Amino acid sequence: MQSKIAHAAERKAFSVIVDQLIKTASADDREEKIDKLIDMAGKLLKDTVPGAAAGMRAALYPGSKWEKWLFDIIDESDPNVFKTMLMNGAYEAAFRGYRVTFEKADELQCNVPWIVLFDPTSACNKHCVGCWAADYGNRLNLSFEDMDKLVTEAKALGTHLFMLTGGEPLVRKRDVVRLAEKHDDCLFNVFTNASLVDQAFCDDVKRVGNIIFSVSLESYEAGVNDGRRGNGSFDEVMRAFDLMHANGLLYGTSTAYTRTNTENVSSDEFFQLLVDKGCRWAWYFHYMPVGEGANADLMPTVEQREYMFHRIRKVRAFEGGYPIFAMDFQNDGEFTKGCIAGGRLYCHVNARGDVEPCVFIHYSNANIHDMSWADCLHQPMFQAYRARWPWNKNELQPCPMLENPAILPAMVAEADATSTEYVAPEGPEKIMERTVPYAREWAPVAKRLWEEEHPDGEKYDGASADVVSTRSKLIREQDKDGEQETVLV
Numbered sequence: 001m002q003s004k005i006a007h008a009a010e011r012k013a014f015s016v017i018v019d020q021l022i023k024t025a026s027a028d029d030r031e032e033k034i035d036k037l038i039d040m041a042g043k044l045l046k047d048t049v050p051g052a053a054a055g056m057r058a059a060l061y062p063g064s065k066w067e068k069w070l071f072d073i074i075d076e077s078d079p080n081v082f083k084t085m086l087m088n089g090a091y092e093a094a095f096r097g098y099r100v101t102f103e104k105a106d107e108l109q110c111n112v113p114w115i116v117l118f119d120p121t122s123a124c125n126k127h128c129v130g131c132w133a134a135d136y137g138n139r140l141n142l143s144f145e146d147m148d149k150l151v152t153e154a155k156a157l158g159t160h161l162f163m164l165t166g167g168e169p170l171v172r173k174r175d176v177v178r179l180a181e182k183h184d185d186c187l188f189n190v191f192t193n194a195s196l197v198d199q200a201f202c203d204d205v206k207r208v209g210n211i212i213f214s215v216s217l218e219s220y221e222a223g224v225n226d227g228r229r230g231n232g233s234f235d236e237v238m239r240a241f242d243l244m245h246a247n248g249l250l251y252g253t254s255t256a257y258t259r260t261n262t263e264n265v266s267s268d269e270f271f272q273l274l275v276d277k278g279c280r281w282a283w284y285f286h287y288m289p290v291g292e293g294a295n296a297d298l299m300p301t302v303e304q305r306e307y308m309f310h311r312i313r314k315v316r317a318f319e320g321g322y323p324i325f326a327m328d329f330q331n332d333g334e335f336t337k338g339c340i341a342g343g344r345l346y347c348h349v350n351a352r353g354d355v356e357p358c359v360f361i362h363y364s365n366a367n368i369h370d371m372s373w374a375d376c377l378h379q380p381m382f383q384a385y386r387a388r389w390p391w392n393k394n395e396l397q398p399c400p401m402l403e404n405p406a407i408l409p410a411m412v413a414e415a416d417a418t419s420t421e422y423v424a425p426e427g428p429e430k431i432m433e434r435t436v437p438y439a440r441e442w443a444p445v446a447k448r449l450w451e452e453e454h455p456d457g458e459k460y461d462g463a464s465a466d467v468v469s470t471r472s473k474l475i476r477e478q479d480k481d482g483e484q485e486t487v488l489v
Contacts, residue, residue: 007096014040014091018083022074030071031062037090044095048102059318069323073280078248084209085250089187093161100158108157110377111343111386116154117163117359118349120147120175124168125195140167140351140422144175146368150349151183153373163189163214165359167351170196177204180211189214191254193233194240202247213251214283215240218261220270238277245278252281252324259287259297262304266311271322279324284312286330288360288402289434296434302441305331309396309449333398334453341400342385343377354420357385361401361408363417363428380415396446401428403442405435 014037021033038060042053059066074082098114105112122140142150151162169176169190180188187210194215205211215237219225222234244251253274255265264270265284274282286305289296300308309331315321333339340346341358348356353368355376366379376382388400388411397403400411409428411417419425 010096011087011091015083015087018086022079022083027062027071030074031067034060034067034070041090041095044099048098064318065321065323066318069280069325072323073250076245076248076278077250078206078209080209081206081212081248081250084184085187085212088160088185088210089212092185093159093187097158097160102158104157108374108377110374111347111382112157112377113154113159113343113346115161115163115346116150116159116349117165117346118142118147118150119166119351120164120169120172121167122351123171124166125171125193141172142349142351142353144178146353147175147179148182150368150373151179151186155183155186157374157377160186161189162186163191165191165348168193168196170201173201173204176211177201177208180208184208184210186210187212192216193236195233195236197240197243199243199247202243202249205249206247213244213249214254214281215251215279216255217253217265217274218255219264220267220273221264224261224264241277241279250280252279252283254283254285256285256287257300257304257308259300259304262300262308266308266315271315271324271326274324275322281325281327282315284308284326284328284330286328286402290360290362290401290431294434296438299438302438302445305442306445306449330398330402331396334395336395336398338390338392338395338398339400342389343382344385344389347377347382350420352420352422355379355382356420357381362420363412363415364420365415365417381411381417384411384415394446394450396450397439397443401431402435403439403446405432405439408432 017033017036017040021030021037024030024033035057038053038056041056045052060070061067077085093114101112101114119140120142154162164176170192173196176188176190180186189212191214194213197213217225217234217237219234225234225237241251257265271282286300287298289299308328312326312328312331315324315326336345341361343357346358348359349368350356350362354364355366355368356362356364363381364379365381366376368376371379385400388407391400391404391407392398400407409432412428419427
């Protein structure tokens with residue numbers, strides 16, 4: 001593992017280049033600085049994400065859509081927010097932290113997540129139909145001390161990226177700012193309805209620099225959005241976008257696509273609205289039939305899902321589309337080697353402290369109030385994930401609940417895990433009843449799309465325990481032989 005001295009020197013080198021990137025005005029100078037950052041990232045990721053540098057260069061070539069996207073972010077963002085996002089989100093989390101989680105996963109013989117989602121509170125000032133979090137109730141909270149302990153222990157294992165869900169996290173915005181201020185080497189992405197964003201809060205975010213936002217939005221039309229999220233929600237989001245943009249904050253959208261809104265939230269009108277309002281990313285989540293009012297009829301049809309498969313790729317293509325990074329977490333499974341839950345790349349901690357595999361899968365054997373973070377990651381439910389993954393070598397069928405529904409009941413039984421839904425708990429078999437018909441219908445479509453995308457056979461190379469062990473050894477050798485060869489500017 002890299003020494004503290006080498007880490008400090010490496011971080012300093014990144015910092016110098018980022019400062020230069022912010023200060024330079026000409027495209028030529030910026031391109032030179034970006035190229036240096038890509039070189040450094042490539043050296044850090046060569047054993048964990050081979051070909052990372054080549055992929056970044058393919059997108060950020062001079063004059064490209066994505067280069068302009070990056071330049072716009074530099075020009076329109078508060079300098080402290082932009083720099084801190086790169087230092088904590090890119091360097092500490094994506095580059096250095098990702099390597100450390102690989103090492104720790106091999107050392108501890110358990111999954112170690114790159115991202116931890118947690119709920120500061122289950123309270124919310126909205127009552128959205130079909131909310132996955134509604135069955136937690138609205139009176140649960142993690143204390144500041146709970147959150148501080150979680151972040152501290154997760155950092156020790158390499159995690160520097162935290163996503164705050166809920167409930168509405170900004171009900172606890174003072175504690176959110178306090179947490180970000182204390183852990184100034186981390187990045188905190190807040191999933192929010194944005195109704196509580198005000199100028200005082202924006203001032204705090206600019207000061208700490210390490211908070212970004214994913215705002216819930218489900219239409220470019222107020223009436224359609226508010227039909228699920230409540231009257232006035234659309235106008236609240238537009239107001240928040242304008243305020244955050246004026247303050248140079250970084251934000252995008254988080255959208256659940258359903259049978260009733262898929263075409264709307266992927267339309268030209270929707271993307272143009274996001275671009276006009278300064279959004280930098282658009283994250284899409286396939287509706288999952290869990291939580292209050294779970295309704296299988298709200299799941300997109302297989303035709304709609306296939307449409308989203310092609311549409312999101314077209315939007316974020318190197319040429320054409322829109323200058324916004326769009327990602328569909330269900331259809332983009334091939335880029336994460338399938339399901340990322342159970343601590344493989346991420347996990348979820350609810351407001352009662354239960355450590356769950358996924359925000360949509362509410363079963364657990366561990367609670368942060370009773371165990372250390374490392375012990376939570378060793379819980380039987382997570383070890384069942386580790387032992388059984390992948391569920392399907394077709395990475396367009398990534399989920400153990402949605403596309404491989406027999407897997408979840410088997411893991412819950414094997415782990416003797418308990419439901420963490422407190423309002424209306426249900427066993428995995430009930431969820432399975434809602435997802436089996438969908439899984440059967442999607443399977444042949446997924447097979448066709450996979451074969452069209454990968455005609456030479458399986459793309460799967462995985463991140464099994466064997467792969468993690470092999471890469472971890474390479475990382476340790478690299479760090480030992482020259483302390484990671486810190487790049488000097």
